[in-house]
Amino acid sequence: MLARELAEADFHPRLPMHRRLYESLRGAILSRRLGPGERLPSSRDLAAELGLSRNTVLSALNQLLAEGYVEATIGSGTYVSHAIANAPVPIPVAVAREEARRRRNPGPGMLLSARGALLTGRRASEHVEIQPFAGQDDDYDGFPFKVWQRLQARQWRNARAELLDYDHGGGHPALRRAIADYLRVSRSVNVTPDQVLITPGTQQSLDLCARLLADSGDLAWFENPGYWAAERVLRGNGLQLRPVAVDAEGLAPSEDDFATRAKLIYVTPSHQYPTGVVMSLARRRALLEYAARTGAWILEDDYDAEFRYEGRPVASLQGLDDAGRVIYMGTFSKVLYPGLRIGYMVVPPAIAADMQTGLYDLHRPGQLLMQAALAEFIQLGYFASHIRRQRQVYAERRQRLTSVLREVLGEGIELSPVQTGMHLVVYLPAGADDVALAEECADAGLNVRPLSRYYLDAPGGRRGGLVIGYAYVKSPGIEPGARKLGAVLGRLFAPAPKARAKRGGVAARTAPRRVGVAG
16 A cells, blocks of 8 residues: 555655655555554565665654654554544545645635735736836836945944844934934924834835724725825725825815814825825815824825925925824835835824834834945935936936827826826826726836726726826836827827918918817
């Protein structure tokens, strides 16, 4: 029996022979082909029968003995353990195979909780994560690789034991100080280093806030349209999301919204994601007043404010907060590179110690050597220089993209505000199907996202548009990509007027053609 199983079993080709014998004997015991109390052949007899060395057989039997499958009595022999008699009856082979097949290919959400099935029923990132609209590769050519490598190497050469441990103090002290200094100057944030917590990124910052500042079932206001990953995190923590409309002045709570008591309010006031609008001062003050009156926590996600191309930088919402209700969040993923996975929070002093405790107990943060290198990167001026260079590069790409789109589609095309950020929105005429248009763009080799998918409410309240990421597109790909996009959208917009040949001394011009809107 064992000889046949060893010959026919589907073992990994590199599995040692003693392990194969162990697996075969163990399977025979569990399936009751070798019953409790049954005596096994001696190691010499097994070795002779199977054509194996005695050491191989002894290794397999010793493993079975150590795990309790067999019992050995000196001078008597080796027997299948009587404890197997009390083990559950094995599942029939056919049933076991079907169960294994089902586990390998389960139906959607079959093995998850109800909340897990809700969150994973649609891979949000595949539909709404903004990517470079033209070209296959992200552009990181502007990143100072040599400087970054040198700073990391220096940290490793001088590594201290405490930098190899978990982070117990909310982040590397030098990095917390550098971030506090940077935010005070560049974003008008009221902050001391003790208020700064280093996290793996904005989603982890949001997760910590949702866990420590709200309970499952609590209400959270959420921008509509809004940032898909924030929506995933808040829903994943059991919060009930209330979509709050966004207009030209940013978050626009209605009287009905103000009548509710939100525990959390998620906003992107300096550059709303994805529409690009900036929250007005009046709206900011109204929101802060509501939070102070109701005890709501405002989660300010300042995800790409470093890249402002026109006018003075917009100050943070946190800088206006006198009641200590705003938690400010930022990340280095946009300004350096996504794989860095270092973000930060500025929390009110009243909860700083508790948030630090929660960060350590829930996330066990680390990467202190990387944090130390980043602190030097900021302190030595490389960070500010990198932002200046990339701001110029992105501004040029943004200008080229908008110029070509207006040239191809006409001056009447409506674009989102583009004074800040790394993407823009092309708004479509009423009734246009932005999902279908995004698919057409994909067929043309363009990667754009339908704006309608960023809304939480019913389809009737959604505005159609295409979200276009331009920052990581290599500059030579901007113009051909924009012209491809114009070719797809051309039927929806009147073309720019073009001069005809002069007749009778008067330059005749083509009238804009009338076009239908795709339904």
